Amino acid sequence: MPVGLVFRDCDTVSPPLLPTAADFAMRPLLERQKYLIDYTLAALFRRKTRNLGLLLVYTLLVFLFASVLLLSQGLRREAALLLQDAPEVVVQKLIAGRHDPLPAAWLDTLRRIRGVGSARGRLWGYYYDPAVKANYTLMAAPERGLAADEIIVGAALARIRQIGVGDYLSLRATDGRPLPMKIIGILDSASELLGADLLLLSETGFRQLFQLPPAVYTDAVLTVRNPREASTVANKIALALPASRPILRAEILRTYDAVFHWREGMTFVALGSLLLAFLILAWDKAAGLSAEEKREIGILKAIGWETGDILRMKLWEGTLLSLTAFLAGYLLAWWQVFYGGARLFAPVLKGWAVLYPDFRLTPAVDLQQVLVLLAVTVLPYIVATLIPGWRAAISDPDAAMRG
Amino acid sequence: MLITPAIVALQLIALSVAGTVLLAASFAWKILRHWNIHSGSELQLRLERRTYLISTLLGFALGAELLSLLLFAQTAESLSGQFVGAMCATGVLNVNPFGFPTLLLKIALFFLAALWLLLNRVDNRGYDYPLVRVKYGLLLALAPLALLEGAVQTRFFLGLEPEVITSCCGSLFSATGQGVAAELAGLPARPALALFYAMAGLLLVMGLAFRRWPRLGPLFAAANLLAFAVAIAGIVAFLSLYVYENPNHHCPFCLLKAGYDYVGYALYLPLFAATAAGMGAGLIAPFRRIVSLQAAIPDEMRRLTGLALVGFVMFYGLATWLILRSHLILLG
Amino acid sequence: MIELHEVSKVFNQGQPNECRALRELSLRLERGGITVFKGPSGSGKTTLLTLIGCLARPTAGRITLDGRLLSNLPERFLTEVRRHTFGFVFQRFNLLRGLTVLENVMLPAYPLGKPYRELRDGARALLDRFGLGAKADSRVEWLSGGEAQRTALARALINDPAVLIADEPTANLDSALSREVLALLGELATQGRTVLISSHDPLVFEAVQVDRVIELHDGCVVGDSRC
Numbered sequence: 001m002p003v004g005l006v007f008r009d010c011d012t013v014s015p016p017l018l019p020t021a022a023d024f025a026m027r028p029l030l031e032r033q034k035y036l037i038d039y040t041l042a043a044l045f046r047r048k049t050r051n052l053g054l055l056l057v058y059t060l061l062v063f064l065f066a067s068v069l070l071l072s073q074g075l076r077r078e079a080a081l082l083l084q085d086a087p088e089v090v091v092q093k094l095i096a097g098r099h100d101p102l103p104a105a106w107l108d109t110l111r112r113i114r115g116v117g118s119a120r121g122r123l124w125g126y127y128y129d130p131a132v133k134a135n136y137t138l139m140a141a142p143e144r145g146l147a148a149d150e151i152i153v154g155a156a157l158a159r160i161r162q163i164g165v166g167d168y169l170s171l172r173a174t175d176g177r178p179l180p181m182k183i184i185g186i187l188d189s190a191s192e193l194l195g196a197d198l199l200l201l202s203e204t205g206f207r208q209l210f211q212l213p214p215a216v217y218t219d220a221v222l223t224v225r226n227p228r229e230a231s232t233v234a235n236k237i238a239l240a241l242p243a244s245r246p247i248l249r250a251e252i253l254r255t256y257d258a259v260f261h262w263r264e265g266m267t268f269v270a271l272g273s274l275l276l277a278f279l280i281l282a283w284d285k286a287a288g289l290s291a292e293e294k295r296e297i298g299i300l301k302a303i304g305w306e307t308g309d310i311l312r313m314k315l316w317e318g319t320l321l322s323l324t325a326f327l328a329g330y331l332l333a334w335w336q337v338f339y340g341g342a343r344l345f346a347p348v349l350k351g352w353a354v355l356y357p358d359f360r361l362t363p364a365v366d367l368q369q370v371l372v373l374l375a376v377t378v379l380p381y382i383v384a385t386l387i388p389g390w391r392a393a394i395s396d397p398d399a400a401m402r403g
Numbered sequence: 404m405l406i407t408p409a410i411v412a413l414q415l416i417a418l419s420v421a422g423t424v425l426l427a428a429s430f431a432w433k434i435l436r437h438w439n440i441h442s443g444s445e446l447q448l449r450l451e452r453r454t455y456l457i458s459t460l461l462g463f464a465l466g467a468e469l470l471s472l473l474l475f476a477q478t479a480e481s482l483s484g485q486f487v488g489a490m491c492a493t494g495v496l497n498v499n500p501f502g503f504p505t506l507l508l509k510i511a512l513f514f515l516a517a518l519w520l521l522l523n524r525v526d527n528r529g530y531d532y533p534l535v536r537v538k539y540g541l542l543l544a545l546a547p548l549a550l551l552e553g554a555v556q557t558r559f560f561l562g563l564e565p566e567v568i569t570s571c572c573g574s575l576f577s578a579t580g581q582g583v584a585a586e587l588a589g590l591p592a593r594p595a596l597a598l599f600y601a602m603a604g605l606l607l608v609m610g611l612a613f614r615r616w617p618r619l620g621p622l623f624a625a626a627n628l629l630a631f632a633v634a635i636a637g638i639v640a641f642l643s644l645y646v647y648e649n650p651n652h653h654c655p656f657c658l659l660k661a662g663y664d665y666v667g668y669a670l671y672l673p674l675f676a677a678t679a680a681g682m683g684a685g686l687i688a689p690f691r692r693i694v695s696l697q698a699a700i701p702d703e704m705r706r707l708t709g710l711a712l713v714g715f716v717m718f719y720g721l722a723t724w725l726i727l728r729s730h731l732i733l734l735g
Numbered sequence: 736m737i738e739l740h741e742v743s744k745v746f747n748q749g750q751p752n753e754c755r756a757l758r759e760l761s762l763r764l765e766r767g768g769i770t771v772f773k774g775p776s777g778s779g780k781t782t783l784l785t786l787i788g789c790l791a792r793p794t795a796g797r798i799t800l801d802g803r804l805l806s807n808l809p810e811r812f813l814t815e816v817r818r819h820t821f822g823f824v825f826q827r828f829n830l831l832r833g834l835t836v837l838e839n840v841m842l843p844a845y846p847l848g849k850p851y852r853e854l855r856d857g858a859r860a861l862l863d864r865f866g867l868g869a870k871a872d873s874r875v876e877w878l879s880g881g882e883a884q885r886t887a888l889a890r891a892l893i894n895d896p897a898v899l900i901a902d903e904p905t906a907n908l909d910s911a912l913s914r915e916v917l918a919l920l921g922e923l924a925t926q927g928r929t930v931l932i933s934s935h936d937p938l939v940f941e942a943v944q945v946d947r948v949i950e951l952h953d954g955c956v957v958g959d960s961r962c
Contacts (some may be wrong), residue, residue: 032848039845046833069408257484258405265406292832299829302790303843304818304894306811307455315459368409368477375412375470383419386459394452397814398790400829401781401902441807443792445748451809530812 033316036309040316047293054285055325061278062329062377063336064271069369070337072264077364079256083249087221088230090247091119091237101216102244109240110220115233117225121217123206127171127199132160136199138206146202152185156196174211181205268376275376279384286388295400297392302400307393314389322378330373338363405485405563409478414560416471417553420464420512427460428546431539440531454532457542458523464549465516472509475556476656482563492656501559508552514679515545521683525703529695537690592733595640602633603719606681610708613685617704620688627681627711634674634718642670642722645729669721677714680707737764737787737898742796742806744782744954756782758954759796766897768946769920769930771939779954780933781902787931788900789817818847822891824901828883830875830890836862837871840890847894854893861889865919881912888919898929905936917942 044051091110093102102121110119123140136157144152151169163169168180187198207214224230234246289297297310396402430453439447479492479502486498496502519541526534606626613623638655646663647654658667684707691700744757757779764770764787772780785791786798789805792813798806805816822843830839840858862871865885870878878886884904891899901920905913913936921944924930934940940948950958 029848031850032846034851035845035848039842042834042838065408254485261405261407261485264408265411268408268411269406295829296831299825299831300842301814302823302825302829303890304814305843305846306814307452308811309846311455311459368474368481371470371474371477372408372412375416375474376408379416379419379467379470382463383423386423386463387456390456390459394455396791397810397817398785400825401785401790401823440809443794443806448792448810527811530808532809 033312036313037316037320040313040320043296043313044317044320047290050285050290051321054282055321057278057281058321058325058377058381059329059332061274062326062373063332064274065268065376066330066333066373067336068264068267068271069373070333072260072267073364073366073369074337076257076260079260080253083253083256086249086252088224088227088249089222089234089237091220091222091241092245092247093219093241093243094245095243099219101212102219104215104217106241106244107217107220110222110237113233113236113240115225115229115236117223119220119222121220123203123212124218125206125210127209129161134160134197136197138199138201138209140203140206141200142203144200144202146184146200146205148202148204148208149179149181150184150202151181151205152187152200153183154187154196154198157199158183158186171209173209179205179209275380279380282381282384283388286385287391289388289392294392294395297395298397298399301395301397310393311390314385314393318382318385318389322381326374326378329377330370334363405482405560407478407482409474409481410560413471413474413478413556414553416467416474417556420467420471421549421553423460423464423467424542424546424549427457427464428543430457431542435536435539435543438532438535440535451532457539458520458527461516461519461523461542465513465520468509468513468516472506472513473659475506475509476659480656480660486563491654493654495563499559499562501555501562505552505556505559508548508555512545512548512552513675514682515541515548517679518683518686519545521679521703521707522687525687525690525696525699528699528703529693531695533693533695534690592641592644595637596733598633599637599641599722600719602630603715606630606715610681610712613688614708617688617691617701620685620704622685623688624682624685627678627685630681630715631674631678637722638670641733642725644733645726645731648729648731650731650733666721666725670718673714673717673721677711677718680714681711684708684711736766736801738762738797738799739786740797740799742786742793742798744779744786744791745794748794756954757786757793760954760956762949762956764929764931766929767924767927769924769932769944770947770949771945772931772933772949772951773935773940774951774957775935777953778951780951782954783951784900784902784931784933788821788823788898789813790823818843818894820897822894822896822899824884824887824891824899824904826903826906828887828907830878830883830886832874832876834875835872836867836875836878836886839875839886840893842893843890844893858889858893861892862886865889880908881915884908884912884916885919888916892923896928898931899923901930901932903934903936904932905934905939910938913938914942917944920944 091102091106093100093106104121107119107121110116125138127136127138128134129136141152146152153163153169158164161169163183165183165185167183169183171179171181173179181201187200201209206212222233224233230248230250234248237244237246300310301307434450434453434457437446437450476492479495482495483491486495496506519538522534522538522541526532526538609619609623609626613619635655638658639653643653643655643658644650646658646666656667657663658670659665660667684704687700687707688704690696691704693700739760739762741759741761742757743755743759746754746756760779760783772783774780782791786793789808790813792808792810793806796806797804800816800820805813808816831842834842837855837858840861841854844854844857859868859871862868865888867882867885867889870882870886875883875886884907891901899920904916904920908916917939920930920932921942924944924946932939932945939945945962947959947961949956950960
């Protein structure tokens with residue numbers, strides 16, 4: 001039974017005194033939210049200086065977390081791309097648990113194992129250059145048809161030694177003899193992350209440099225006819241050559257993945273203290289309402305805003321701030337990582353290396369990444385401001401009257 | 404244990420959900436002890452104002468739980484590369500016995516929080532807060548569940564030992580790990596398909612009956628829960644096969660991947676919403692005789708059953724379309 | 736019709752600074768006309784108005800509006816009643832700085848979610864009626880005292896309330912402006928609205944427009960005269 005108002009203009013239709021079901025159902029919810037957003041925006045702009053500081057810190061926080069995520073994801077993708085072309089199985093020889101040159105005769109044994117497509121010996125190793133205090137990765141590249149004194153170098157290496165095509169690079173052989181090598185090419189930087197410190201030379205050149213006998217290789221790479229059989233093949237190799245260690249590409253990928261995940265995770269934990277500091281700031285800002293703001297909320301409640309309306313307004317305030325900070329921080333991080341060279345976290349995430357490759361990652365968005373970012377930045381902010389927001393909302397409606 | 408950003412994030416969510424729900428429960432306890440709607444005392448006023456905080460906290464928990472559910476599935480998926488034999492999220496959840504319980508607890512908490520908010524919404528429409536005791540009683544039951552979720556999830560992550568090559572040991576994990584992959588067996592396709600559509604019919608009949616006889620509410624709620632379970636079973640048993648066009652891939656999580664046009668979201672979102680709405684409609688029905696809710700409850704019941712209907716129609720419609728579109732022939 | 740039955744309001748109950756603002760006060764207010772509550776400061780006028788206007792709940796006693804019991808309603812529902820039934824004019828105008836006159840007037844209607852155009856047109860019509868049409872888009876900080884008071888009045892009327900509650904409406908105005916405000920309130924009363932005023936300004940309770948004067952002292956009614 002709707003209770004009409006007795007005392008009001010007789011010519012106007014009086015609404016029911018107490019809200020009815022229809023009142024709730026028909027209330028244009030969207031319109032109401034629009035008004036609330038409108039008011040909240042105006043309120044935020046009226047207190048520009050107060051909110052700007054928080055917004056900046058918030059943006060910085062999102063930026064830092066997003067940088068870590070975007071960079072490490074980019075690195076992982078890059079590594080996966082590189083490993084796509086890597087051999088399915090690598091076989092090493094072990095002596096006393098240490099890596100030892102592999103006799104060429106093994107290659108025939110390997111080829112005879114059922115399921116193995118091809119087996120090829122590889123020559124590669126590291127070379128320490130005291131001039132720049134860096135390790136180069138040396139690799140024999142028979143497919144390039146290099147002469148014994150010709151080499152091709154990675155871009156970062158060329159940069160740091162300030163050498164180019166036609167220059168000579170002198171390497172010290174194992175017996176101390178200097179070996180002048182002519183640079184006839186520089187690797188393009190498309191896959192620079194792993195190829196930056198690479199130095200390609202001929203098999204003869206490699207054996208000369210390290211004084212290796214002719215019938216050994218560093219390791220062997222195999223192709224497998226059916227990739228799903230890789231682990232079975234590896235088992236057979238281990239049986240046929242007990243001193244061998246077969247390594248599957250899948251395992252390398254997994255290791256890369258784990259290492260990057262772990263580094264990312266640790267960086268996140270390290271950033272946790274920053275998050276905590278931000279939360280304290282957010283709590284403080286939300287709890288410390290100015291006298292002016294308190295007065296405003298009091299007035300709003302007195303003129304007919306309900307506690308829920310104020311609470312929603314406060315939630316909108318948080319949402320608008322969060323959204324702005326999130327977008328700004330994410331875009332900044334995006335720019336930093338994909339176009340700015342990712343200077344910030346590269347040392348932590350890429351690991352040790354003297355020669356930092358100058359590479360560009362391929363931009364990409366990932367839903368999981370966005371969810372993680374939301375969970376570590378926006379969610380804690382909401383938690384920190386829930387109670388202060390509620391405290392503000394429950395101020396007495398009669399405060400405006402009591403002045 | 405693995406530490407990845409996603410795991411850090413999930414633990415953070417679990418912590419904040421447990422924290423907010425516990426806080427809400429402690430307030431609920433005070434309210435249950437001191438509530439007296441007929442009192443104009445300042446204590447009562449304070450308690451009434453606390454109710455706003457509690458519903459806000461629960462609303463937060465609901466949102467966080469949804470985020471957590473999505474992230475959990477995504478994370479399990481992304482970790483699958485690190486576990487030998489784990490082809491997708493299902494495999495990762497099977498790495499130790501805490502994976503699936505975590506997922507189930509998350510789903511349970513999501514539904515309970517949604518139900519609580521519905522109950523709260525209805526209660527707020529009665530001028531004398533008629534459901535205060537029911538509502539806060541339920542909240543007290545919800546709190547331990549949130550704690551349990553946090554604990555089980557932590558156990559799950561602690562038990563994740565990735566198998567990676569280390570420099571001192573090059574043994575073959577892959578060979579020994581063979582067969583660990585435990586795909587959900589699923590039901591045989593034909594009876595599952597029949598059950599799937601029979602459930603739709605049953606639900607429709609139950610819904611019509613419920614409209615006519617509101618006292619069937621709890622039964623209708625149970626039917627919704629059952630329909631949810633059947634729908635999930637259907638996804639695992641045959642719908643996923645149709646989508647992947649592969650007679651052996653039963654994973655309910657791969658549906659969420661870009662490779663399948665994110666079709667999982669279009670399936671799960673209406674399904675979850677419809678189940679929550681349907682259960683809510685059924686469970687509030689017993690309160691329709693309360694004087695202050697006589698107008699509100701039928702109104703909400705109508706709206707919620709409508710919502711459930713729309714949600715289930717969307718779900719079944721999409722599922723049917725996916726089956727018809729597929730090139731896979733399961734039923735020869 | 737509003738009825739108060741043995742209404743008491745105690746602040747800081749049970750604490751050393753406990754304060755009884757109203758003591759078992761009973762009162763009947765009919766619809767229409769202007770009623771003035773007079774009395775010294777601390778007599779409970781403002782507290783009484785906050786209880787009638789659903790801004791607060793009594794500690795004890797019953798308040799009914801058209802026979803419907805209000806005193807035990809939770810705040811949520813009191814707000815609903817307040818929005819639709821009461822308009823408020825405060826002692827210090829209480830306009831929100833930084834917003835325009837128009838926005839201030841529209842503010843009480845925001846939670847109702849009316850279509851924007853309808854609301855804006857309603858607010859403009861009210862401002863025109865009070866001679867503030869030209870000021871609609873200027874900030875409230877720039878208003879004179881009289882303009883601010885009329886803006887506050889327009890804001891109180893935006894939701895078309897049946898009852899207008901004005902707490903010391905002339906406290907910050909000179910006598911010419913006070914008369915102007917009283918004339919406006921009188922006009923509203925003749926249109927059928929109920930106007931409730933608290934004041935200790937003789938200019939108010941001696942004005943010709945006033946229909947009833949209720950005198951309060953220490954939270955009790957000590958005088959009730961109809962003019």
